[in-house]
Amino acid sequence: MSEINHVRNTDATTSSTPAIEIDNLSVWFGHGHDRVDAVKSANFNLPTGASFGLVGESGSGKSTILRALTGLVKTWQGTMRVNGHDLGKKRSKDFYKQVQMVFQDPYASLHPRHSVDQVLSETLSLHKFKNINDRIEKLLTDVGLGPQFRFRYPHQLSGGQRQRVAIARALAPEPSILLLDEPTSALDVSVQAEILNLLTDLREEQNLTYLMVSHNLAVVGHLCENIAVMQNGEIVEILSVEDMRELKSTHPYTQNLLQSSLGFVREEC
Amino acid sequence: MNNSNASASGASTITGLRAWLNAEVPGSRWQARASAWYHGWLEFKSNRLALLGLLILIALVLIAIFAPLLSPHDPYTQNLSNRLLPMGSEGHLLGTDSLGRDLLSRMIYGARITLYIVALVALIAPVAGLLVGTVAGYLGGWTDTVLMRLTDIFLAFPRLVLALAFVAALGAGIENAVLAIALTAWPPYARIARAETLTIRSSDYISAVKLQGAGAFRIIVKHIWPLCIASLIVRITLDMAGIILAAAGLGFLGLGARPPSPEWGAMIADGRRFILDHWWVATMPGLAIFTVSLAFNLLGDGLRDLLDPKSQGK
Known part of the structure; x- marks a missing residue:
């Protein structure tokens, strides 16, 4: 009886509670005179299956939110919930099975001495998966790399291929939420499009929830449904991508940001 | 067919x-x-020179293994009627020492002692240094402070003086000499390992493996060590020459290997008394030390080119 109740409860939570809830989150670095408030009482919610973008200039605290969420930054205050569970100071293995992250620079996010095979098999064994061999091959095909890349080292891969490996690593634990920290900004334009299409396809296939950080409005517009605009550590406005495209923003900073990224196109017209 | x-x-x-x-x-x-x-x-x-260094060291290992087959005489047999024979005399290719023992045989057996010293120091010092350095660098905070101040204390001692004190306290002998050398050799390795760890620990690939739920032990052993070991191996091979010389120096001072054992440094100390009239007695073991030290340096140079991750894939 209690079992059934439990199942019903989790069903209810997944359908109604958001995948990510951020409530009054503040993050800071250093203390005393050196204290820098990177994020100031941020609030936003992500429904399951949504794709949400955080945009803003560099230094506005977008990436810091992701780092606090994953536990890489420990100096934060407020409430963060993932699938209805409150996050404390420490993250459990269970958390890392639900939430994974893709880093900005694919040249820095892969261990220079570990082959693709080592990276993926270590990830899989950390999450206690069986039949690692088959899973590695499936992961590589999922991200559009053939099995011929399995025993390559990072220095034998291009930037786009490295980012695909990083995405494969993030997908290995079969997470439901993927945090994307400017996943395309270190790549050149044609490769950016490939990675963005890959992310779009993966989201459809695996019902992922995306929380993406970018300073590139075109990238966010391609992948996300809603965006939050950040300035100096504060979220100044949350709006949908349609509104963003039609320049229907209320906050002057957002208008400024949209103008500056679209201004170039306008003058041409 | x-x-x-x-x-x-x-x-x-x-x-x-x-x-x-x-x-x-x-x-x-x-x-x-x-x-x-x-x-x-x-x-x-x-890399020809590095290959030469490797070949010399392989030869040293083979000589040490097959010493009983290679040496023409027993290294301990004294024959006072044949003392201080010059090089090339009958039956004694490199001559004999002050007690009439065959120099060539003693040098061949001495290779065993040299290898023993090198192997023991190479096992103790870099491993201790790697452990202390990476743990201090990765964990930071109090652990770092305590371990690094300890390292500073050991670094502040002059190497040979600490080794002398150690040997004086525990008695002369090759094991104590090795221990003394290892005890004074690890702090530089700890320093190197810590410096490397500090640059590695904040990198994205360490963050990435943390996000897979890996603990500190796994990160240090599987992710930080492989990147530190390259520079440590190079440092070891470059230090080996110094370690052989330190062991020889202790032997020369009478604090390392004890008299009958054919340690190269002790042999030089023995030949010192006749260096003007019978120069080969001190020169031959000196040449052996020189050759092996040089071989280690050449090998270290080659390994540095090979193991440097920055030169990979070019």
């Missing part, structure tokens, strides 16, 4: 092996590893 067939198939297995090692797409983990080693070896082989 049969013979040519056999040799043809032998040649084809060799080309097959080479193709297997050069395969663009390795079929298995094992093949990928073998192929990486093979390419490393090819690169190493192109």
